[in-house]
Amino acid sequence: MRKYLFATVILLLAVSAPAVHASLPFSTVFKGQDRFERLVNQAREGNWKALPIGDRTATVGRALTGTPYKNYTLEIDDTIEAASVNMNAMDCWTFFEIALAFARMIDEPEANWTPERMLHYIELDRY
Template sequence: MKGFLTSIIFTAAALSAAASSPSEVRFHNEESDTLRINEILISAKAENGNAKPEVLISYIGKQLLGTPYEASTLEGSPERITVNMDGMDCTTFVENVAAMAYTVNEGRTSWRDFLYNLERMRYRGGKLNGYASRLHYVSDWIIDNAHRGIIKEVTSNFPGVQYAVKTIDFMSTHRDRYPALADSAEYERMRSAEIGYRSHRYPYIKSSKCSSKDVIKAMRDGDIIAITTKTPGLDVQHLGIIVMKDGVPHLMHASSAKKSVVIDSEPLSEYMRKNRSASGIRIIRLVY
């Protein structure tokens, strides 16, 4: 036990220079948030410490089942590394799970290590630098994190893959919906980030193909999926995690309709069939 505690203290000290300072972090409730993060990290390491990324993703996601749905938890001025374990939307649910899985794989079980990885995944280049540095668009999140070797998109390897070409500029063209963009400097930075996504080409699996046996066979329990949208200027409308039940994929996600993190009782294919504004899915996997 003494050696174990010494190892934890040494690890925390070694990372203190790299970890975000308290002034850069905004907790919903620091005591309960950090306690819950530590409990999940310790449990995941004990149960699945050396497991494949998808196994950790699935396990950690299930530890968050029942967490209330809460929108816009990241909004606030100035921009901070925001953590709220008492309420999540689809984006923060997936971010939290992925950052915790990456932390466990590193052999670490501290909320400070989680914060370090959360910042790496949430912000462009892995560093918080204002509102526009947040990877608001999923396409931007995929490209930035894939470039740094954290995730990989595997959609193009799936049978029946198609490609969409779309200009992604929803935020700048709907500036009034985003209070932070009232600041002219942040607005220009956001527009600058969107420039790289004019006529952006990305792979997706059409909604109608989600019931295909070949597509289902290629899916893994614990895959992160991004649900693409028909909405002009926007690439993705929702994020979740695949849970396989008797070989059939279901969606684990922070559901606004069900007001919490749930695993849908209906198969993913049925969810997609009913979602008229969705065009399909993209599949992302953690890399380590």
Template sequence: MKKNLLLFFSFLFLQGILQAQPVCEAFDVEKCEGLLQKAKKEQWHTLPDGELVLKVGKVFLGTPYVAKTLEVVGDKENLVINLRGLDCTTYLENVLVFTRLIRQQKYSFEAFLKGLEQLRYREGDMREYPSRLHYFSEWLVDNEAEGIIQNISKEIGGKPYQKTFSFMTAHRDKYEQLANDAYFYELQKVEERLNQHDFYYLPKSEIASLEEKIQSGDLIAITTTIPNLDIVHVGFAYQKNGRLHFMHASSRSKKVEITQVPLAEYLGKIQSGIMVARLK
């Protein structure tokens, strides 16, 4: 009881000093602090970047896959923390935030909240629904501009990714928040900006021949043949027995896992290739 009260008052304190309004449960706070303290005790910060990403990522193996955990519909956007169930994007974001905090030797829940807001929202500033980086291509652009990651798709042999972005506004009825006209028009502007940007990807047929250029812990974003949509899945590169595998929150197996087959063989019919980024 005393521990729950302490978490409650600490949470109120954080709400007072952070712009973001956190939404989470006591388990999430305990999981976060427990992971950070374990990393501190075992000095994970001394590990190379790729090894550190995998070390953190494996902590969540077996965690249930839960879709749309960020869609807390209401009058305002909230910073959602959910370590009980993960989709592919929240898995990737949480692993990256923990990795960066451990590298910087910052071991507090407050630092975790700030790090998550920085990754998830345009220029690290959570405002309303359109400020969230809904298109993962924009997530890559924004976090590269912030100096967090480097998109290496072009330099390792990627080809131009010819896509027009309009999926969200073309399917307005699928996104409850886009019933708000202001949000809808703001998302249109986001799509227009993305349409002016050059993207590169590794076509599915070429992944096997280029996979040796990809390191364990690199970010993998899977591209798609679906019209007007950029990315359908994300996770991490996992080199195993000389082949590139994939560590991700899987909607197929309903949990966080490492693929049994190499990534080049794992991709399905609507998955056309991959983009690759690396932590700076």
């Protein structure tokens, strides 16, 4: 009985231990810093933060109109799955995902309007 109890405790500890996961370089998970900064400036100048979330998302989407289409924007690595943003090219899903994440991000204080914070919202939606 003790063996089973001990084995169960060890198994539970192993399962609940924090996962150590590899991460990719920032330059791999976020592309288009210049485009991001231009969008931040547009949001600031247009006071997009004051808009309701739906209107804010649509406004971001309109600002992204004309971005080149690219297949397989989510496949950035063969072994590591990671939240990613490519502001320079997107498919239909990442277009929506980026517009929503950006709209959520600009609801925060301007100090948080960063690529890292945007990636947080991408990860929140995706995973």
